[in-house]
Amino acid sequence: MATMCPACSGLITTGPDCPCGEEMEDGGPAADYFGPYSPYFNAAFESTGCVHLFTCPACGSHSLLYIPLREV
Ligand SMILES: [Zn+2]
Ligand SMILES: [Zn+2]
Numbered sequence: 001m002a003t004m005c006p007a008c009s010g011l012i013t014t015g016p017d018c019p020c021g022e023e024m025e026d027g028g029p030a031a032d033y034f035g036p037y038s039p040y041f042n043a044a045f046e047s048t049g050c051v052h053l054f055t056c057p058a059c060g061s062h063s064l065l066y067i068p069l070r071e072v
Pocket of ligand 1: 006009029067
């Protein structure tokens with residue numbers, strides 16, 4: 001059985017609400033920004049989930065969100 005990240009696959013397009021009230025946007029896997037060996041990226045997550053960088057279009061703040069993989 002294979003697993004996939006629902007956010008990478010486009011099944012999740014909206015992020016969490018920013019404290020400012022706007023909805024944050026998925027900027028893609030955090031590894032694309034920080035690299036797989038950065039302190040932002042926990043290797044323990046890599047096998048079971050995908051860490052995405054969400055940014056707020058209104059205030060520019062961003063947060064990392066762990067997306068659990070789904071079985072397909
Ligand atoms: Zn992903
Ligand atoms: Zn915001």
